[in-house]
Amino acid sequence: MSQSPDQRPQAPPPPPSPQAEPGLGKGVQITIGALVVAALLGWYGYTNLEQGASFQYFQTLDEFIAEPPPAGAALRVHGYVATDSIERNVEVKEVRFRVQNDPPHSAGDSSQTLAVIFASLETPDLFKDGAEVVVEGHVLGVDGEPVFVADNVMAKCPSKFEAKLAGEEASEAGAQL
Numbered sequence: 709m710s711q712s713p714d715q716r717p718q719a720p721p722p723p724p725s726p727q728a729e730p731g732l733g734k735g736v737q738i739t740i741g742a743l744v745v746a747a748l749l750g751w752y753g754y755t756n757l758e759q760g761a762s763f764q765y766f767q768t769l770d771e772f773i774a775e776p777p778p779a780g781a782a783l784r785v786h787g788y789v790a791t792d793s794i795e796r797n798v799e800v801k802e803v804r805f806r807v808q809n810d811p812p813h814s815a816g817d818s819s820q821t822l823a824v825i826f827a828s829l830e831t832p833d834l835f836k837d838g839a840e841v842v843v844e845g846h847v848l849g850v851d852g853e854p855v856f857v858a859d860n861v862m863a864k865c866p867s868k869f870e871a872k873l874a875g876e877e878a879s880e881a882g883a884q885l
Contacts (some may be wrong), residue, residue, distance in 0.1 A: 766842045771777040773820055776854060777847055784844045785798060785856060790821050791837045802827050807856075812838045826858040834863035 731791075766784035787807035795804045806821040820866055835841065837885050845858040 769807060769820065769822055769881060772822065779849055780846050782844075782846050784842050785822065786840075786842050787822065787838045789835070789837055789841055793821070794835075794837065798829065801829055803829060803831055803861075807841065807843065811840070822854065822856055824856045824858050824861075826861050831861055832863040834865060835861060840864040 790806040793806035844860040
């Protein structure tokens with residue numbers, strides 16, 4: 709008996725190729741990657757905040773005096789280095805100075821100052837009498853007076869643009885009279 713072509717045994721189908729296997733689509737892969745990146749950024753932010761870092765901007769000296777923080781609290785205070793207040797102690801390797809709220813050359817009240825101790829001799833290049841500074845650290849109480857122990861001192865570069873604008877406004881005001 710001969711078999712008709714329709715009745716011949718057929719070979720089993722070939723196994724599927726590895727490329728044809730169902731897997732994760734591109735959208736799912738991108739979503740998983742984005743979640744991993746978000747998780748890493750969240751972890752990084754959490755661990756930095758946990759170690760006492762802050763995203764807080766500075767307080768002015770008036771704000772600091774009006775509402776003193778608890779002793780040991782980490783903060784930043786903005787002010788100006790009081791004239792003739794910088795004392796460098798090479799033996800102890802520290803710089804002591806006072807910060808006032810207004811620039812020394814302004815007509816503002818400079819009677820309220822904050823004593824600052826910076827435990828390093830390496831100060832910014834622009835650090836001098838009258839320099840605008842932001843001190844970063846914590847507060848200690850010594851003999852009833854708050855003393856700011858600075859971990860970092862940042863001096864602001866004086867802006868020539870602002871000084872030039874003020875001079876131009878003054879000359880324009882004189883020309884209008």
